[in-house]
Amino acid sequence: QMKLQESGPGLVRPSQTLSLTCSVSGASVSNYFHYWTWIRQRPGKGLEWVGYFYSSQSVHYNPSLGSRVTISVDTSSNTFSLRLTSVTAADTAVYFCASAGLDYYALDVWGQGSTVIVS
Amino acid sequence: ETVLTQSPGTLSLSPGDRAALSCRATQAVKKNYLVWYQQRPGQPPRLLIYGASKRATGIPDRFSGSGSGTEFSLIISSLEPEDFAVYYCQQHGDSPITFGQGTRLEIK
Secondary structure: OOEEEEEOOOEEOOOOOEEEEEEEEOOOOOOOOOEEEEEEEOOOOOEEEEEEEEEOOEEEEOHHHHHHEEEEEEOOOOEEEEEEOOOOHHHOEEEEEEEEOOOOOOEEEEOOOEEEEEO | OOOEEEEOOEEEEOOOOOEEEEEEEOOOOHHHOEEEEEEOOOOOOEEEEEOOOEEOOOOOOOEEEEEEOOEEEEEEOOOOHHHOOEEEEEEOOOOOOEEOOOEEEEEO
């Protein structure tokens, strides 16, 4: 049974870089059976797709985040990470890591979420 | 970008009632790649329906999804107390992946 757990600083200064890690158990980030995904939810708002990593040749990001976002995988620690540069208060959100299978991009496993405040 | 609009914004019903939630897309969702999630307060979303009508593992059969093209719906046939939550639709037929703004299902 796959489990995901986010970790990272809860407070980031404006213009700095937000970095979060998702620890994966019960599956390997090095296989090609999952879309390793980040979703965020701003306070009182809906869900926003940030992006996913499928393989080094298949990484997709929300264009609304421009070139600020990077998602990467570390096979040695079985984790995947989110890096968001030049943050502003608008990046304050709960950040979820999640996983979808290959047949349908339906996020069936989620972490509990990590609250990040930019201030 | 495919914009998803959910209606109503808030739905006030009683346990035992039937709930009908709508998700409308600005363009046809390819291959009916439409997903529904439930989110309770303080919890991550929970997958309910994928492929517009396929129930995810462990989801009770009172939840059903239907629709195609630009019009999709989620029906909860008889509301249980734990069903009062926020529901989101999501499409992945087009990039970027997008979510609707959510429908809040509250106890009347």
